[in-house]
Amino acid sequence: MNGPPEEASPAPGVPRSPLLPRLLEAVLAVGTELELRATLQQIIDTATALTGARYGALGVLGPGRTTISELYVTGLSPAEKEAVGALPNGHTGLLGALIEECRPLRSDDLAADPRSSGVPPGHPPVHSFLGAPVRVHRRVFGNIYLADKRTGTFTDTDTTLLRVLADQAGIAIGNARLYESARQRERWIEGAAAVTTTLLTGENVSDALMTVAERARLLSDAAAGVILQPTEEGGMEIVAASTREDPAGLVGTTIAPGSPVLEQLLGGEAVFVDDSATDPRMTTPVRSRFGPSMMLPLQSGGRLIGTLALPRGRGARPYTDVERLLAAQFASQAALALVLADSQHDREQLAVYEDRDRIARDLHDLVVQRLFATEMMLESTRRRTAAAETDELLGRAVDELDSTIQEVRTAIFALQQPPAEAPTTFRGQVLRETGGAAALLGFPPSVHFEGPVDALVGGDVADRLLAALRGALAAAHRHSGVSAIEVEVDATTVLPDGRAAVRLSVADDGRGPDGARVPPVTWQAPL
Incomplete structure (x- = not known):
C-alpha cells in the first residue's frame, strides 16, 4: 500500500526535531560565505544563536597551535569590548584546557570549576561554559567558546549541536581558505606581472x-x-x-x-x-x-x-x-625584473653612446673638413684680391668659418662625453657650466677653446676659473637685452714676464643699468 513517506531518521548523534531544522539552517548559514574572516564571524554568530548562549568567541590558533592568534567575538557591546581590553591568549583556564585536550568541554558553574581562570577583569559575569575544537583537514584550526546560556546551563544536546556545527564549520573554513588562497595567488601573480611591466618601461x-x-x-x-x-x-x-x-x-x-x-x-x-x-x-x-x-x-x-x-x-x-x-x-x-631592467638600461645607454660616436665622426669627417677646406679657399682668394672692401668681407667670412669650426669641434667633444657622468676634464666642466646656464638664459652660450686646454688646465686654476665663469654667466643674465654670450678659453696666452697662462673671457651683447654696452670680462691665471 502507498502511504505518506516516513520521515528520515537523523544520523546518529544528531538531535531530533524540533532542533533539527534549526541545525540544518545553521549548517547552511556557515557555508554561505567564501571570505575567511566573514566565515569565521558567521560561524560564531550561528553557534551562539543555535545554543542560546549569551556570549561566544572563536579563537584561531597560531602557527605553534598553543596560543590564540585571532579571536572573533559576539555578544559584547562596544563598551564591554573596551572594558575587557586585551583578549585572552589561551594559555590559562578552560581556554587553555580546550587547546590541550582538543575535545568538547562543558562547565555548569565556572566559579566552582577548578579549571576556570584567566577571565579578563572587565568581562561581564559568566556562569556556564561550552567549548569545542574546529578541525580543518584533521588539524585543529581553532576552538569555539560559548558562555552563559540564557536559559540555565548547557545540555548534552547543546554539546552535540556544537560538535556537528564545528564539523561543518571545518568544511566551510577549508573552502574559504582554498578560495582565499586562490585569490591571494591571483593577486600576487598580477602584482609580479605589474612590477615587471613597470620596471621594463625604463x-x-x-x-x-x-x-x-x-x-x-x-x-x-x-x-x-x-x-x-x-x-x-x-x-x-x-x-x-x-x-x-x-x-x-x-x-x-x-x-x-x-x-x-x-x-x-x-x-x-x-x-x-x-x-x-x-x-x-x-x-x-x-x-x-x-x-x-x-x-x-x-x-x-x-x-x-x-x-x-x-x-x-x-x-x-x-x-x-x-x-x-x-x-x-x-x-x-x-x-629577475630588476636585473632585466638594468640590462635593458645598459643596452639603451650603449645604443646612445654608439649613436653619439657616429654623429661625432660624421661631424668631424664631413662637416669640419669641408668647412676647413672652404676657409682655405676663401683665405687664398683674399690674398689674391686687391680691393680693400672685398678683402674685409673675405676676412670676416674667414673669421666666421673659423668660429664655426671651433663650435662644431666643441659639439663633437660634448657628444663624446658619457651623458650620465660628471665631466672630469676642464673642457667638459666649462661645457657643463654653460649648458646649465642655457636653461636659465633661454639660449646656449657660444664656447671657444684655443690650445691644449685639458692638458694644461687643472687643480686650483681650474676651480678659480670655473667660479669666475659661474659669476660672469650670472651677471650676464642680469643685463638687459642680452641675447648672446661668448665664452673663450685660451691656453696659448703668454704673460708679459714670459710665463704661460690661460685666459678666460666672457662677453655678451647686453646693456648695463646706464644703457651702455657691457665690456667683456677677462681673467688670466699662470699655468
Missing part, C-alpha cells in the same frame, strides 16, 4: 626599488615595504621604504656588521620573524615599531641585489605559510 634604479617595495607592501598587507642593500662596510642599509604613514627614520637605517640576522641576509636566505620588537636577532633601532616580519632575498642568477623586508605592525597577525611562499616567489620575480 624607470631609474631608485624608482624601480620603490616600485617593488610599495607593491609588495600592498600585496602582503604589511605596515612597510623596505629594500635593503649591502654596504661597503659589510652591513646592509635601507635604501627605499614604502609605508602607510610617514616613513621618517627608515631610509638610511643600517644593519651593522656582526648582526645575527645579517649573515643569513647576505647569504641570500629568507628570514621570518614572529615579533621584530622582541626577537634578539633584530638590532635596528626601528624594530620596536614592528611585529611579524619576513625578509626575502632579491637575487637572480646568483647575484644578490638586496633584501625585501615586509614588517607588520605591533600586535598584527603573523604571516601564514601561504603568504610566506607567495612573497618569496614575488621577490624572485621582482629580482
Whole structure:
C-alpha cells in the first residue's frame, strides 16, 4: 500500500526535531560565505544563536597551535569590548584546557570549576561554559567558546549541536581558505606581472626599488615595504621604504656588521620573524615599531641585489605559510625584473653612446673638413684680391668659418662625453657650466677653446676659473637685452714676464643699468 513517506531518521548523534531544522539552517548559514574572516564571524554568530548562549568567541590558533592568534567575538557591546581590553591568549583556564585536550568541554558553574581562570577583569559575569575544537583537514584550526546560556546551563544536546556545527564549520573554513588562497595567488601573480611591466618601461634604479617595495607592501598587507642593500662596510642599509604613514627614520637605517640576522641576509636566505620588537636577532633601532616580519632575498642568477623586508605592525597577525611562499616567489620575480631592467638600461645607454660616436665622426669627417677646406679657399682668394672692401668681407667670412669650426669641434667633444657622468676634464666642466646656464638664459652660450686646454688646465686654476665663469654667466643674465654670450678659453696666452697662462673671457651683447654696452670680462691665471 502507498502511504505518506516516513520521515528520515537523523544520523546518529544528531538531535531530533524540533532542533533539527534549526541545525540544518545553521549548517547552511556557515557555508554561505567564501571570505575567511566573514566565515569565521558567521560561524560564531550561528553557534551562539543555535545554543542560546549569551556570549561566544572563536579563537584561531597560531602557527605553534598553543596560543590564540585571532579571536572573533559576539555578544559584547562596544563598551564591554573596551572594558575587557586585551583578549585572552589561551594559555590559562578552560581556554587553555580546550587547546590541550582538543575535545568538547562543558562547565555548569565556572566559579566552582577548578579549571576556570584567566577571565579578563572587565568581562561581564559568566556562569556556564561550552567549548569545542574546529578541525580543518584533521588539524585543529581553532576552538569555539560559548558562555552563559540564557536559559540555565548547557545540555548534552547543546554539546552535540556544537560538535556537528564545528564539523561543518571545518568544511566551510577549508573552502574559504582554498578560495582565499586562490585569490591571494591571483593577486600576487598580477602584482609580479605589474612590477615587471613597470620596471621594463625604463624607470631609474631608485624608482624601480620603490616600485617593488610599495607593491609588495600592498600585496602582503604589511605596515612597510623596505629594500635593503649591502654596504661597503659589510652591513646592509635601507635604501627605499614604502609605508602607510610617514616613513621618517627608515631610509638610511643600517644593519651593522656582526648582526645575527645579517649573515643569513647576505647569504641570500629568507628570514621570518614572529615579533621584530622582541626577537634578539633584530638590532635596528626601528624594530620596536614592528611585529611579524619576513625578509626575502632579491637575487637572480646568483647575484644578490638586496633584501625585501615586509614588517607588520605591533600586535598584527603573523604571516601564514601561504603568504610566506607567495612573497618569496614575488621577490624572485621582482629580482629577475630588476636585473632585466638594468640590462635593458645598459643596452639603451650603449645604443646612445654608439649613436653619439657616429654623429661625432660624421661631424668631424664631413662637416669640419669641408668647412676647413672652404676657409682655405676663401683665405687664398683674399690674398689674391686687391680691393680693400672685398678683402674685409673675405676676412670676416674667414673669421666666421673659423668660429664655426671651433663650435662644431666643441659639439663633437660634448657628444663624446658619457651623458650620465660628471665631466672630469676642464673642457667638459666649462661645457657643463654653460649648458646649465642655457636653461636659465633661454639660449646656449657660444664656447671657444684655443690650445691644449685639458692638458694644461687643472687643480686650483681650474676651480678659480670655473667660479669666475659661474659669476660672469650670472651677471650676464642680469643685463638687459642680452641675447648672446661668448665664452673663450685660451691656453696659448703668454704673460708679459714670459710665463704661460690661460685666459678666460666672457662677453655678451647686453646693456648695463646706464644703457651702455657691457665690456667683456677677462681673467688670466699662470699655468
